Amino acid sequence: MDQPQPELGITIDCTDARVVADFWAHALGWVQAPPPPGWSDWPSFLRDHEVPEEEWGDGASICPRSGGGPRISFLKVPEPKTVKNRLHLDVRVSGGRAVEQSLREQRIRATEADLVARGARLQREDRFDGHLDHLVMEDPEGNEFCIV
Template sequence: MATEIQVTFDCADPAALAAFWADLLGYEIAPPPPGFDSWPEGLLALDIPPERHNDASAVVDPTGAGPRIFFQRVAEGKSAKNRVHLDVRAAPGLEGDERMAALEQVAERLVATGATRLERFEPALPLSAGQIVMADPEGNEFCLD
């Protein structure tokens, strides 16, 4: 039996973080529950108070290949470096200067959408092809690799 995984982010603003990651990964906001045309319609019909409408959000891979990513609101802020992070394969098949230039373009676009650039690691073949460490708008680290 195959096991599926879901990646979960604790965060302060699930809707905003879901929109950021959907854009970065080419994912879509998860559809509303069956029978509803929109999330607001579904949440109201389920008697979820308006102040709880941004307690959670999720994004899904439109091809069905990647894992679902879930964002849940928590009271506490991020306090330390992530022990687990995502590597976003932003330059598959590219090497050397061409690869790093492609990663730089993605990093620049992400900074414009609220990400923070943290560090660049130059290629050190054969073990590392180079990467750029980033943080999403809430400070969760990830690598452009």
């Protein structure tokens, strides 16, 4: 029997799926993922799958505006984050090391200010050859990510 090609999905555990999904949708310029084919909206899908209404906020999913690429899902879990992530996301805004350093830093700092205003926290600055290379940040629930 032929099996479909696996697809990559990324899931982030959190205590408030909507808050964290909204943060990441903004950070990446993404949108709420559409419901599966055959359903016009998420409430219809959830109702048809007999998900109790009080659980509708337990998950969220975002995707690129183009619809391509992996989705990032957010799943409510009962326990808070307690240790460092072993996997993290990079928000790549600088253009890379080939871009003039002051422009790279300006782009990184502008993104930092925008995301801090939306609940992120700076954990540390990492430098390479004396220049800012990237920032290690935390999303509103403490999940580490980098602005590069």
